Amino acid sequence: MDMYELPAAERPPHGACDCHAHVYGPSERYPYHATPRYAPPALYFADYRAMLARIGIERAVVVQPTVYQTNAVTEDALREAGGAWRGVAKFTDARMVDDIERLHGIGFRGVRLHGVGGAGDLPQLEEVARRIAPFGWHIQLHMDAHRLEEMEARIAALPVAVVHDHFAKLDPAEGIDGAPMKALLRLLSRGRSWVKLSGSYLVSRQPLPHPDLVPIARALVAARPDRMLWGTDWPHPSHKGPALDDEDFLRLLALWVPERATRERILVSNPEAVYGFAAEAS
Numbered sequence: 001m002d003m004y005e006l007p008a009a010e011r012p013p014h015g016a017c018d019c020h021a022h023v024y025g026p027s028e029r030y031p032y033h034a035t036p037r038y039a040p041p042a043l044y045f046a047d048y049r050a051m052l053a054r055i056g057i058e059r060a061v062v063v064q065p066t067v068y069q070t071n072a073v074t075e076d077a078l079r080e081a082g083g084a085w086r087g088v089a090k091f092t093d094a095r096m097v098d099d100i101e102r103l104h105g106i107g108f109r110g111v112r113l114h115g116v117g118g119a120g121d122l123p124q125l126e127e128v129a130r131r132i133a134p135f136g137w138h139i140q141l142h143m144d145a146h147r148l149e150e151m152e153a154r155i156a157a158l159p160v161a162v163v164h165d166h167f168a169k170l171d172p173a174e175g176i177d178g179a180p181m182k183a184l185l186r187l188l189s190r191g192r193s194w195v196k197l198s199g200s201y202l203v204s205r206q207p208l209p210h211p212d213l214v215p216i217a218r219a220l221v222a223a224r225p226d227r228m229l230w231g232t233d234w235p236h237p238s239h240k241g242p243a244l245d246d247e248d249f250l251r252l253l254a255l256w257v258p259e260r261a262t263r264e265r266i267l268v269s270n271p272e273a274v275y276g277f278a279a280e281a282s
Contacts, residue, residue, distance in 0.1 A: 004211040007254040009247050013264045015280035017059035017271035020165070020198040020231025023048055023077045024065060036067040043235045045077045051234060055247045061231070061275055063088040063112055063140070071103065078107040086275040088112050088140050091121075091128065104135050109275045110163065115143030115151075122151070129158045138163050138194075138274060145169040148183040161192050163229065163274065166199030167220075172212035173205065176219045188224040194274060195220055197266070198231035200252060201239055208248060209255055217256035221266075225257075228266045229274065 024030075024040045032040075052060060062085055064074045074087045087108040100108075111128055113121035121128075122143065129139055138161040143151070145168050155162050168184050175181070187193040197217060204210035221228055230253050232246045233239075257263045272279050 004209055004214065005255075006209045006248065006251040009251055010254065011056045012250060013268055015059065015272075015277070016057050016264075016267040017061065017230075017275070017277065018052060018057045018232050018234070019061045019229040019271055019275075020196050021048060021060055021062055021234040022065045022237060023062055023073055024235075024237075025073045025076070030068050030070075030073045032067050033069045034067075038067075038237050040065065040067050041235050041237060044073075045080045048077075048234060049081075051232075051246055055250060058084065059271065059277055060085040061088060061109075061271070062086070064090045065237070066090060066114070071108075074108075075103070075106055081107075083107065086277070091124070100132060100135055100137070104137075108137070110138040110140050112140040112142060112165075115141070115147055116169070117144070122147075125154060126158070129160045133159045136276070140165060141168075142166070143169065145171060145180040145184075148180045148187075152183045152187060155187055155193065156190055158192070161194065161274070162187070163194045163196060165196055166233070167197065167203045167213070167216065168195060169203060170216055172203065172216055176215055181216065181219070184220075185223050188220070188227050191224075191227070194227045194229055194270070195224075196229045196231050197221075197253065197256065198229075198249075199233045200249070201236075201241070201244070202233075209252060214256065221257050221262065225262050225265060226270065228257075229270055230266050 023044050025044050062074045062077050064071045071089045078085050078087050088110040089108050090112050115122040140163040142165040200210050204213045206212045232249045236244055268280055
């Protein structure tokens with residue numbers, strides 16, 4: 001098989017998890033935080049559950065969309081999932097951190113902070129980490145890769161694990177020897193950072209199967225297979241282009257990770273460690 005040809009589809013293992021997706025709902029029920037930078041799709045719990053069933057995924061992690069004022073849409077989705085899903089919250093102000101105990105009971109296990117195009121939430125990094133640490137939560141970082149060098153010491157010093165969104169937004173043009181990649185590998189070597197192999201179309205400069213991303217994906221997996229996660233980014237709210245088939249993201253994972261046992265680790269046991277799912281029997 002050519003290294004840039006997507007492998008044939010295969011059924012994922014029992015207990016596989018989509019570690020990055022969003023759900024949406026009507027604005028009259030879930031008011032927008034501000035004028036959305038994208039048009040929120042009218043897709044909610046049932047739509048996402050149907051997609052997961054089609055591609056054979058049993059578990060999920062729902063990341064609260066930025067367009068809403070509160071975490072209510074994700075809270076409702078987690079309740080409807082009956083414990084099969086986990087959530088990642090957003091905090092629009094410091095007072096929301098006081099709600100952690102309630103959110104934990106619903107199924108939330110992390111907070112997403114943004115630093116794309118500016119400082120965003122990053123000034124809150126240490127304070128949020130301090131507040132969530134007693135609950136075993138993690139911080140999910142969605143930020144520009146060029147910040148990794150300047151943020152490396154701060155991230156390494158946090159008392160919680162850090163999950164880096166969408167390949168840590170690495171630029172494939174810099175390759176595996178770029179400074180951001182080296183900083184990320186150093187963070188991974190410390191054993192407290194995780195990387196989501198997700199949002200490939202947001203990172204790659206080439207169409208599916210994103211050949212420019214293959215060396216980066218394989219280098220990350222080779223360095224710390226025990227710190228890799230996988231996700232679809234359903235329903236792809238920032239994607240501009242032809243409709244996407246979510247099964248292709250499983251096929252991409254097989255391209256990046258040829259070894260079946262390692263893929264199963266990324267799909268099953270790694271999410272169990274981060275999100276607190278019950279361990280599947282071996």
